[in-house]
Amino acid sequence: MKTLNNPAERKWPQLAERSAIKQARLMELVDKVFYDIRKKGDKAVLKYARQFDRFSADDFTVDHETIEAASQQVSERLKQAIALAKSNIEKFHFSQKEEIVKVETSPGVVCWREARPIENVGIYVPGGTAPLFSTVLMLAIPAKIAGCKEIVLCSPPGKEGAIHPAILYAANLAGVTRIFAVGGIQAIGAMSFGTKSVPKVEKIFGPGNQYVMTAKHAAQYYGTAIDMPAGPSELLVVADETCRPSFVASDLLSQAEHGPDSEVILLSDNKKVVKEINKELDIQLANLPRKEMAEKALKNSRAILFKDVETCIRFSNVYAPEHLILAVENPVLRSREVTNAGSVFLGNYSCESAGDYASGTNHTLPTSGYAKAYSGVSLDSFIKKITFQQLSEEGIVGIGVAVETMAEAEELFAHKNAMTLRLGEVSAQQAKNYENS
Structure with missing residues (x-):
């Protein structure tokens, strides 16, 4: 490793820069692959899988029998190690669950948040040069705890043309619902747009090289969320x-x-x-x-x-x-x-x-x-938090005039009217109650 001696602080930002392939060239390739997948679906995915991953089969869907058979190819020692890791990952991520806390911000105005799972998520697991089955655990376990209904996994096949058995074993153990032997840009594109075989997902998770990272960035332009930039x-x-x-x-x-x-x-x-x-x-x-x-x-x-x-x-x-x-x-x-x-x-x-x-x-x-x-990825990465509010008559009276005043100042009179109507009804009801008392 090259050693630098006490560089000046003005040089720190330059020293902190990462080396990278020119983004313009990468984006050009991503755009081309994405365009083909949007137009041709599975046919385009298969074409790029053969071109980039040297995939030789006619179908990249991993069937249930193959997943079950993978268990026989994983040693008991590794299974025990995976079980220990799974247990610890579950403990840490279960601890991140939050209780619903209702707050009365003003008399009669109650607000709170509730978590809902992202229904369909995609997991990308690098596997071309190293079978990163640990990434399966890190992503599928919190997705399962969060309550995601569909957990799609894409991973490039190895030299033998198949996903490593340890990845398949970990995926089955952690609750992945569908698995595809496809990697790189084409995997991100398939999960972003959906094809006949690969379902469209709402959010894509997982690390990868600069091609994968650029593809994940591009996926956001087409309405698919990502966990983070992870290269x-x-x-x-x-x-x-x-x-x-x-x-x-x-x-x-x-x-x-x-x-x-x-x-x-x-x-x-x-x-x-x-x-x-x-x-x-x-x-x-x-x-x-x-x-x-x-x-x-x-x-x-x-x-x-x-x-x-x-x-x-x-x-x-x-x-x-x-x-x-x-x-x-x-x-x-x-x-x-x-x-x-x-x-x-x-x-x-x-x-x-x-x-x-x-x-x-x-x-x-x-x-x-x-x-x-x-x-980094956490349980929160797999959920949305929805806010709720409930106002009683007392709440309307308490904040009504403030809402009217602010809406009028912003010249949004329909906003003001929505509150004015309610204030009028509450006022009329209160008057009626007073007359009957």
Whole structure:
């Protein structure tokens, strides 16, 4: 990793920029694929699946028999690990359910919110170079807890032309209702517009490369919501002299191995620490099966030396990483300085891999600096919150004149009249009651 020494603060925004394929070229491709899918449906999806994923079958729908058979191909050890992860993810996301709280804002005026599930959701699960069955758990479990009726999963087939059995097993276990062996832009397009095979969904979830991220952006223009901008994986580690260099190196590599467009950043206030971590990177990299991918990612990555940990965290807030590890003294205290991050891991034993798989938090997180404005996926991502209000006669009297006055000031006289009529009826009823008393 290239090391920079105490860069000036005016250079921080530039250093925080992510490398990216030219968006104009990407959007041109997305528009072409989307146009074809809108016009030709399954036929276009199949064409692009063959072109981009080398899909050789005539149908990309995964049938029930194939899903059931996948269970036999997953080891008992992995099933037990998935069961533990599922349990922890359920516990964390069940805890996010909110009770209905009714508030009387004025006498006779009661307001509250109620959650309703998004009925049809789409899950995109990367699987071309690595079978990310953990992403299935992270997305399908909260969708199921939220009460989503249709949970559609799209994932690119592997080298054998089929979705990895662990993805199918996790999908079946977590409550996915339909599965399709299709990935990339064509998967996002199919879920956005709907085809004869793939149902249209209201919201699409899941990470992916820059092609998938651009397609998700485009989907919004056609009325399909997305969870967040979630592109290539990234990690930033702040490490001081109390860190374990071998641990830090392993964390950096755990993200670098996702793909050549992943990015990892090391920040430290100690030159010796950076040297030791770089040495560990070389040692551990040599033994990685995905060494070539990790090496390419490391070329896009860097180590930066700052004068103190406080400055490191200030830079991290500018960068707004997807994952942030604080391998520093008093990490919980230091975490109070963090304002922008997708998910934070505190101390030497809180490896990012724990959050990726089994701690219970969600690993679908904003990347590319979007953590400044977006949260990671949660139970709230799969629901809408509808507001309710109920006014009694007392409520009408209490806020009626204010509503009339404000509506008249905005020159919206039909608005005013809707309240005036009610005030008149309440006034007449009160007069009648007084006469009869």
